[in-house]
Each structure stands twice: as structure tokens, then as C-alpha cells.
Amino acid sequence: MRRIFLVICSLFLLCSGYALADGDLWDNYGDNNAYGQKPVTDEEFNSVVDKLKEKKYGKKKNKNIPKGESYRQSAETKFINDVDEDPPILSITLPLQADVNHVIPVGHYQIIGEKINGVPVIKLYQAHYLIAQLPACETLDDFDQKTINFVKLIQDEEDKVKIIFGNVDFNAYTILDVAKQPAPEE
DSSP states (O other): OHHHHHHHHHHHHHHHHHHTOTTOGGGGTTOGGGGSOOOOOHHHHHHHHHHHHHHHHOOOOOTTSOTTTGGGOOHHHHHHHTSOOSOOEEEEOSOEEEETTEEEOSEEEEEEEEEETTEEEEEEEETTEEEEEEEOEEESOOTTOSSSSEEEEEEEETTEEEEEEEOSSOEEEEEEEEOOOOOOOO
8 A cells, every 4th residue: 555655656746747838839828929929018008009009190291292392302392382372362452543544542452563575464353453553663572571471551651652572483563552542622
């Protein structure tokens, strides 16, 4: 009986040693890294999640740029291309004499500058109607304006005003007389 007990105990001890051996498949039960996979740290996981969020919710590209054109633009040309195309608005506070028979009344005007046959012209519009077309003098002076598109009314003398205009194509000015108003009746 003793022998049987010793044999069973020795077999039990020998078998239990193999079950606790390192490197056995059962040691890694439930562990995903068992087959040579590299474990991922929390920092690596969070960085990948952030990159995917940026890709999904990232800054939208300007779809107006044709494919292949965006790399050809420098920072300066991109800024010029993004300038507003709306004509600037000028507020005229005095009636102005455009020519002998035409007075420009007080009001707000959209200003468009063009070169017609090489001569700069400043056009004043109200609600898509051309109110006046004024010949202008082209200049390289930007009149110390901070924007590319500008228009401004400046008092030149007591009875004269200067309209200055600038856009991407050219800068110009024109000088107009203030319209003579009849003296108020007493």
C-alpha cells in the first residue's frame, strides 16, 4: 500500500510540474499576445485614435482649387486669389458735378474700376444702374491704404473732392467739383 501511495504521489508531483511549466500554451489562455503580437500601450492607442479623428473630422479642403494647381501657388498668390470680388462701396455725402449737365446725388455707390482702351475709368453704380462713368488718372501710389481693394472720398480743396480707387489691377484717382447748391431762401 505504501508503494502505491508513493507511486501515485510521485506521479502527481511529476505531472503538476509540467502543467506549471513556463511557455505552455495554457499559460497564455485569454492573452492576445500569445502568438507573437506586439502589445500596444495606451499612449500608442490614443495617438492612433487622434490621427483617425483628424482624418475623419479634419480641415476641409478648398474644392474650388483644381487638382494639381494648389502646389503651384505661393502664399502671396493665394492671398490675392482669396480677395473679395464684391465691388467696394463709397458713401458720397455731397452732390458732385460729374460734368456740365450731370450731378451725382448724395448716396451709396458700388465702385468698379476698369481700363477701357487703356484709359482707367471709375464707374459708380446704384442697384445695377450706372450712375456715372468718370475718367481717372492711373497712379502707382496706394494712398497708404491697408487693403488691396479700396475706395475713398477725400476733401481735396474747399470746392473739390478726390475719389481714390485701388484693386489688384491698378490704382487711380479722379478729382470732381462739389455741385453748386442754390443759396437757401430766407
